Amino acid sequence: MSQLQDNFGRRFHYLRLSVTDVCNFKCGYCLPDGYQSSGKPQFLTLSEISHLVSAFSQVGTQKIRITGGEPSLRRDFTDIIRIIADNQKITTLATTTNGDRLAKHAKTWYEAGLRNINVSVDSLDPRLFYQITGENKFHQVMQGIDTALEVGFDRVKINAVLLKGLNDQALPQFLNWIKTTPIDLRFIELMETGLGSDYFQQHHVAGRQIKTWLLQQGWQLDPVNIADGPAQNFSHPDYLGRIGLIMPYEKNFCASCNRLRVSAKGKLHLCLFTEYGVTLRDLLVSPLQQAELIARLHGQLVTKKQTHFLHQGVTGVTQHLASIGG
Known part of the structure; x- marks a missing residue:
């Protein structure tokens, strides 16, 4: 079957699949008041996920990232991993987690077929970590990252949202960490959402400032891989880890x-x-x-816009990033 493609020639081989919008952290840029339930959740069942993954795999999807909320809060999270991992057309299976349950379950998830994991760590200072996330779990999350590295995940990535006045001066501390640790450290430029306008105005930092500094320090931009997401990745011969920058306000961000x-x-x-x-x-x-289902997917792709319009100050309808998996 033909691969999913829009009217601008972009092909879509990467699916971010949210399995819950529930989260047990209260990050200021996403859910500052914590998760607010709107009645009994009716999230996708294992059977529905299986049918969905099967259809996407038939139209060129090669990579699936399981997202939330916090996906590991689902009791059947390991079963979800197995369902996707069993599909031979899905060559890359990843998840993004706050790391709260990583130390306890990393080995089980790996054995179920998960190979790539992103952990959100917005600060290496336990006090600032608590201030940003609303949870005093820094050491627990760091233990989870160590466990993931020991288990043998193909790639462990750390996500940090750049926040002016909070963690924007912590780059040297992060760099010291990845000098001897083989992880990918990704700095994500804060994006404005419907409920986060004031937070955005207070804490937004342009990612291009970090890019300029990295290039001045001898970091080199890596070639783009088809399995990559939107990050621009940088390597340095003196560091075991890499740095990635996700800059949604950069010109032509949506072109790829x-x-x-x-x-x-x-x-x-x-x-x-x-x-x-x-x-x-x-x-x-x-x-x-x-x-x-495949016909509906193809039909919708022709309506996809050329850009997200964030650079024009348009935040769209997304109220917070947990609602559709960030």
Whole structure:
């Protein structure tokens, strides 16, 4: 079957699949008031996830990242890993986690088929970590990262959202960590959302400032790999780790878009910001609906916009990033 492609020639082989919007952290840039339940959640079931993954794998999806909220809060998280890992057309399986349960479950997840993991660590100072996340779990998260490295994950990445007045002066501390630790450290430029306008105005730092500094310090921009997300990756001969920068406000950021998103309740999102999403759930009841599901995916791709319009100050309809997996 033909690969998913939009009207601008962009092909989509990367799916970010949210399995819950529940999170047990209260990060200021995402859920400052913590998770607010709106009744009994009706998240995608294992059967629905299986049908969804099967359909996406038929139209060129090679990489799936399991996201949340905090995906490991689902009791069947390991089963979700197995379902996706068992699909031979999915060559890269990853997840993003706050690391709260990583130390306890890293080995189990690895044995189920997970090979790539991103852990959110916005500060290496335990007090500042608590201030940003609302949880005093820095040492627990760091233990989880050590465990993941010991288990043998193919790649361990650390996500840190750049925050002016909070962690923007901590780059030397982060660099000291990756000098002798083989991890990918990714700095993510803060993005404005519907509920986070004031926070954005107070804490936004332009990623290009960090890029300029890295190049001045001898870091080299790595070649782009088809499995990469939107990060620009940098290496240095004196460091075991790498640095990645995700800069959504940089010109032409959307030109290399290769990802789609499905929310925990089964809505397809062509962009993190620009639209309300299109339901897929009615076509996840039976594997016999796969052809119709694939037709809907192709039909929606022709409506994808050329850009997210963030650089024009348009935040779209996304109220907070946990709602569709960031």
